[in-house]
Amino acid sequence: SHSSSEIKKLFNDSTYFKNFNKKNAVSTDVGLFSNKLITSPEGLYKFYKLYLYKCQHLLKIIHQDQSNKADTLFIQRIDNLSNNLCKVIDLCEMVRSLHPNEQYVNMANQIYDEMFEFMNILNTDIILYNNLNRVMKNKDRLNLDEEETIVGQILLDDFNKSGLFMNDDKIKDQFITISSQISQLGQEFVISGQEPPFDEQNNDSIWEVSLEQLKKSLPETVYDNLPMKKTNYLFKNPDKIKLNKNNFFLLYQINKYSSNEELRKKTWAYMNMSNGDQISKLSTLLKLRLRLANLLNEKNFNSYQLKNKLIGNSDNVKLLLTNLVKDFKPEATKELAVLADDKTSKVNAWDKEYLQQKNLKLNCVPQLKLNLGSVMSELFYLLSKLYSLKFVVKPMSAKETWCESVRKVEIYDTKTDKIKGLLYLDLFHRDYKTPNASHFTVTTSKKLNDQEIVYEKEDINATCIISDNVQLPIIVINTSIYDPNSISKSDMDTIFHEMGHAMHSILSLTKLQNCSGTRCVADFVELPSILMELFSSDPKVLANVIGGENTDIKLPKENFKALEMIQQIKLSLLDYKFHQATKESDLDEEKLITTYHNLEKEVDILPDTVTNWFGKFGHLFGYGSSYYTYILDRIIAIKIYEKLFSKNPYNSVSGELLKDNLLKYGGSRSPWECLADVFDNKELIKGDKKAIEYI
Numbered sequence: 001s002h003s004s005s006e007i008k009k010l011f012n013d014s015t016y017f018k019n020f021n022k023k024n025a026v027s028t029d030v031g032l033f034s035n036k037l038i039t040s041p042e043g044l045y046k047f048y049k050l051y052l053y054k055c056q057h058l059l060k061i062i063h064q065d066q067s068n069k070a071d072t073l074f075i076q077r078i079d080n081l082s083n084n085l086c087k088v089i090d091l092c093e094m095v096r097s098l099h100p101n102e103q104y105v106n107m108a109n110q111i112y113d114e115m116f117e118f119m120n121i122l123n124t125d126i127i128l129y130n131n132l133n134r135v136m137k138n139k140d141r142l143n144l145d146e147e148e149t150i151v152g153q154i155l156l157d158d159f160n161k162s163g164l165f166m167n168d169d170k171i172k173d174q175f176i177t178i179s180s181q182i183s184q185l186g187q188e189f190v191i192s193g194q195e196p197p198f199d200e201q202n203n204d205s206i207w208e209v210s211l212e213q214l215k216k217s218l219p220e221t222v223y224d225n226l227p228m229k230k231t232n233y234l235f236k237n238p239d240k241i242k243l244n245k246n247n248f249f250l251l252y253q254i255n256k257y258s259s260n261e262e263l264r265k266k267t268w269a270y271m272n273m274s275n276g277d278q279i280s281k282l283s284t285l286l287k288l289r290l291r292l293a294n295l296l297n298e299k300n301f302n303s304y305q306l307k308n309k310l311i312g313n314s315d316n317v318k319l320l321l322t323n324l325v326k327d328f329k330p331e332a333t334k335e336l337a338v339l340a341d342d343k344t345s346k347v348n349a350w351d352k353e354y355l356q357q358k359n360l361k362l363n364c365v366p367q368l369k370l371n372l373g374s375v376m377s378e379l380f381y382l383l384s385k386l387y388s389l390k391f392v393v394k395p396m397s398a399k400e401t402w403c404e405s406v407r408k409v410e411i412y413d414t415k416t417d418k419i420k421g422l423l424y425l426d427l428f429h430r431d432y433k434t435p436n437a438s439h440f441t442v443t444t445s446k447k448l449n450d451q452e453i454v455y456e457k458e459d460i461n462a463t464c465i466i467s468d469n470v471q472l473p474i475i476v477i478n479t480s481i482y483d484p485n486s487i488s489k490s491d492m493d494t495i496f497h498e499m500g501h502a503m504h505s506i507l508s509l510t511k512l513q514n515c516s517g518t519r520c521v522a523d524f525v526e527l528p529s530i531l532m533e534l535f536s537s538d539p540k541v542l543a544n545v546i547g548g549e550n551t552d553i554k555l556p557k558e559n560f561k562a563l564e565m566i567q568q569i570k571l572s573l574l575d576y577k578f579h580q581a582t583k584e585s586d587l588d589e590e591k592l593i594t595t596y597h598n599l600e601k602e603v604d605i606l607p608d609t610v611t612n613w614f615g616k617f618g619h620l621f622g623y624g625s626s627y628y629t630y631i632l633d634r635i636i637a638i639k640i641y642e643k644l645f646s647k648n649p650y651n652s653v654s655g656e657l658l659k660d661n662l663l664k665y666g667g668s669r670s671p672w673e674c675l676a677d678v679f680d681n682k683e684l685i686k687g688d689k690k691a692i693e694y695i
């Protein structure tokens, strides 16, 4: 294992890292991820063809086996098939997001499209569907274990959600038509939400404002630098100037700096307005979703979406969110009072930026000076304490990686000294790679069955390492750091967050890949990553990153945490309310606007009773009924942190407890059962109203 000063150099000093690679890399003729085939884009294509053939072969076995054990083996075989499918798809997903070579990216896209065709064949395979139905009906007689039952149910739900196998042809046709309308309209809604809200053709975008007033209310430097022609006077009204309501930057400057409340209110409203078409699109979208739910005998879209989730049903979403408003409102009100000039007056939404800018005390929060090496060194130290792991940075030959700045880390279990997984860290900014932080599971962790072991060991072309009959997870983490010697606290949070996902994959030990690590219910998946963010803000952890022995460091207090939380709760409530409607007439355009304004008034923190902002809220389509996910996971993470780590973030007993009761299961066990064990509270198993109130 490395010393902490060596880790710092390996991440902060690119020359040192280059030499480390050059000196130590074993120069055998390997390819990407040590896969011998992938030394060129054509090699990637060969790899795909080989695996496609493998998948087709596995499908044939499933189709043709008429023996007694066929049903018993069915789910394992399907999982084996999707494991091989994922090895190609997940690798291509990573290549097309991160690879700097355009030919590789094009090849990955081509393979993606071709693989999609094969997936379509699988998704419409009536034999698979019928077999799966029979297996699930006989699951007790077949002695399926919990993991197989969970995966079988997920697969069956996916089949049913596609609507392709409905008995009633008329309903089936309707279902398919509505589904495709929803997906088309939804994408339109998201894309056009980014367009300027005001029509430039019919002068709707022109705002006439008094130049005198503007000048008087703004600091001179701000006024001088406003992006507008100050000579653009109006003929009839020489004092007025024409401004463009679509110029977001201009509006923002005025909103932030103008001492004139009327101007602040106007600019704020223009910034938050959405195009009228957006509301009409949303109204149609929500009505289609309601119709789809009704078609499947559900009373609304929420009850259709929330069935097999951690949260259970829409009543629980409502309960959770209304309780949270009560919890966070007092603190948010206090934060607003800090902002307000005169402590008794209420702060309006359009005054927030202005007051924040004026309040010098709040602006003087010292920025932490961090470097990547110290952050990584502390992160490895923390995780090694918590989960008995060892992190070893490994030299790589140029062929094994897609970019020379990628660091490869091998992770070992210190109790058994066996390797647990591989981590490739692509942490630095590059043009043409996705700027959003992300993680890619190139191969999942999975205990192999006898049949697979024979199969995999014969295969010298796999991106797959087997240790102790376990297929080792290979994880890529992607962030966009500009300078390793100066990174922000939020960069650090991001790295910790993505590492949380990676640990979920690495510590998971399931028999089936369909429920390995992060492949768990959608509203549970952010829990391990948000938990890591809490470690990232722990004073003890931060002190280690900043000063080593110097523990007397004043950490900047984070402002407006409760206000941020209230904002997220409001968005979740809106998502809940829009998808809770049971009558189409409640989803007319005016009704949506009323619902939005009423909700804002009810919560009553920086209320918006003026605009139709939600027309820009694209997540209403993407999340649809599930926007509460982030908040739910955050609340649970905070609760876990308080119980297990707030006294000592390096507590290995707590780490072990979290690993053995939650992380190692991935999606192979009911999340409420995991939480019941973590909190040592049997009541939680039911995941009912009481459980929601507890968390």
Ligand SMILES: [Zn+2]
Binding pocket: 497, 501, 526, 529
């Ligand atoms: Zn995440």
